[in-house]
Amino acid sequence: MLTPDLLQILRCPETHQKLTPADAALVTRINSAISGKTIRNRGGQPVADNIDGGLVREDGKFLYPIRSNIPVMLIDEAIPLPVQ
Numbered sequence: 001m002l003t004p005d006l007l008q009i010l011r012c013p014e015t016h017q018k019l020t021p022a023d024a025a026l027v028t029r030i031n032s033a034i035s036g037k038t039i040r041n042r043g044g045q046p047v048a049d050n051i052d053g054g055l056v057r058e059d060g061k062f063l064y065p066i067r068s069n070i071p072v073m074l075i076d077e078a079i080p081l082p083v084q
Helices: 004-009 024-035
Strands: 019-021 053-057 062-067
Touching (some): 004 019, 024 062
Antiparallel strands (some): 053 062
16 A cells, blocks of 8 residues: 555656556456456556556556556556546
8 A cells, every 4th residue: 555655755757747546446447458458558568467556647648557565657567548
């Protein structure tokens, strides 16, 4: 679980925008797309592993996945939004 203090300092590595936790519905949609093998990360690679959560960039264009309670803050690993 990310603490409020950590959320205050984490920023998008590309634009330095604030990040907010993804809601449960978005995480469910992303995991469904991952299970259906229909989602690619920003680097163009298929996303194979489900996420535990995510951090949504302030402009709503990308989600940085959280796996094993660790935010993956790599630009190419970001998941483009919206996910249907």
